[in-house]
Amino acid sequence: MHTNQQWDLIIIGAGPVGLSTAWNYAKKNPDNKVLVLDKYTLLTQLAGTSGEERHWRLQYSELDIFRLTLEADKLWQDLEKQADRKLIHRTGSLWFGDADVWTNEGQITQTMKSMDEMSLPYERLNMATIEQRYGFTHFDPNYEGFLQKDGGVIDVKGTLSTLYSLANDLNVTFQFGENVTAIEPDSEGVSVFSAEQRYRARKVLIASGPGSKALVAQLDIDLALSTYEMACISMLRSQRTGANDPFWFAFQQPVETDSNLFYGFPPNPWSVNGFDRLGTDFEVDPITDSHKPDFRANPQHVDRAIEFARRHMPFLNPDRECFSSSCLAVLPDNPERLFYLDTAKGRCHGGENVVISAGGWAFKFTPLLGQVCADLLNDKTPRWDISALRF
Numbered sequence: 001m002h003t004n005q006q007w008d009l010i011i012i013g014a015g016p017v018g019l020s021t022a023w024n025y026a027k028k029n030p031d032n033k034v035l036v037l038d039k040y041t042l043l044t045q046l047a048g049t050s051g052e053e054r055h056w057r058l059q060y061s062e063l064d065i066f067r068l069t070l071e072a073d074k075l076w077q078d079l080e081k082q083a084d085r086k087l088i089h090r091t092g093s094l095w096f097g098d099a100d101v102w103t104n105e106g107q108i109t110q111t112m113k114s115m116d117e118m119s120l121p122y123e124r125l126n127m128a129t130i131e132q133r134y135g136f137t138h139f140d141p142n143y144e145g146f147l148q149k150d151g152g153v154i155d156v157k158g159t160l161s162t163l164y165s166l167a168n169d170l171n172v173t174f175q176f177g178e179n180v181t182a183i184e185p186d187s188e189g190v191s192v193f194s195a196e197q198r199y200r201a202r203k204v205l206i207a208s209g210p211g212s213k214a215l216v217a218q219l220d221i222d223l224a225l226s227t228y229e230m231a232c233i234s235m236l237r238s239q240r241t242g243a244n245d246p247f248w249f250a251f252q253q254p255v256e257t258d259s260n261l262f263y264g265f266p267p268n269p270w271s272v273n274g275f276d277r278l279g280t281d282f283e284v285d286p287i288t289d290s291h292k293p294d295f296r297a298n299p300q301h302v303d304r305a306i307e308f309a310r311r312h313m314p315f316l317n318p319d320r321e322c323f324s325s326s327c328l329a330v331l332p333d334n335p336e337r338l339f340y341l342d343t344a345k346g347r348c349h350g351g352e353n354v355v356i357s358a359g360g361w362a363f364k365f366t367p368l369l370g371q372v373c374a375d376l377l378n379d380k381t382p383r384w385d386i387s388a389l390r391f
Contacts, residue, residue: 008032010201013208019163020370026170039179048209054363057151061106075367083162092246093151185350212358219348224333226286231297234275238317258282297324341389
């Protein structure tokens with residue numbers, strides 16, 4: 001098997017964390033050779049970064065993660081200045097529903113307490129006000145929630161394109177269509193294998209989304225992660241054409257078939273088609289070797305979303321134009337854990353030369369995780385406390 005030239009760093013995965021790390025590492029190490037390998041192409045719709053947007057929010061139930069989003073916010077602003085373009089559109093983050101139910105987004109009651117403690121302003125709202133202001137109908141009148149005005153949506157393609165360009169300007173090398181099948185760390189570095197190539201590097205970052213768990217399992221590291229194929233449905237608005245409504249998330253008690261959690265992106269500020277995107281946050285039927293993703297929305301989940309829209313969102317018209325798609329979500333099995341970020345030091349031979357970033361709804365932390373990974377790859381203590389993320 002042919003061995004390519006020696007690299008200082010190989011990054012497996014050209015998603016948000018991989019690209020952000022490539023840029024941050026290359027800035028700090030301008031003479032080092034950096035290679036990014038990815039199974040797919042840039043802006044692929046077959047991994048964990050499909051779709052046009054992601055939820056941006058500052059608020060978290062957990063204070064340690066809350067502090068990290070406040071730091072990430074500063075880095076997003078720096079990145080926007082560097083790119084000379086807006087990447088976060090602060091249209092607001094609206095949470096409502098059963099204030100006491102715990103979900104993978106957290107809990108409304110605890111999050112309001114955390115916002116009070118962190119002195120983050122928000123507007124507390126009852127369900128009648130939410131329905132009157134945003135056009136929803138027929139929710140439990142005992143529901144409540146809040147609007148945090150600094151939340152909104154992240155431009156996914158804009159962010160990935162920006163980070164790719166910044167890294168490319170620093171002579172980072174990219175090789176797409178290269179499926180990494182194994183890595184072998186040792187005390188001197190790491191060998192990286194694809195079907196036809198063997199690469200060699202001093203350090204390696206594994207940030208390949210749905211593929212990360214299988215790669216690190218070869219190092220006898222079992223990350224408790226599951227991958228789900230979640231449905232997203234785009235529907236045209238029949239009314240309420242006001243610009244820049246907030247992102248919203250509906251907290252509800254689970255039902256027999258699923259978690260009963262829904263979220264929505266109104267037409268994003270850079271959209272020209274006027275579609276809302278309604279998502280189902282159902283952690284059911286995880287992907288396995290025998291149950292592989294087919295990259296289409298589960299028909300039952302589509303029906304659930306359309307039923308939700310017809311009952312609660314009269315400003316949408318699911319009978320006119322309705323398009324469904326799917327998004328892969330890699331989530332920790334433990335609901336109290338958000339994602340994993342650590343070195344493999346002490347877990348396998350040569351583990352000090354491997355950094356792993358895996359799982360969770362982590363797009364909002366993109367610039368911060370890139371800096372943390374670059375610190376770890378430079379054998380430095382991260383500048384922020386990531387104890388909640390280590391494994």
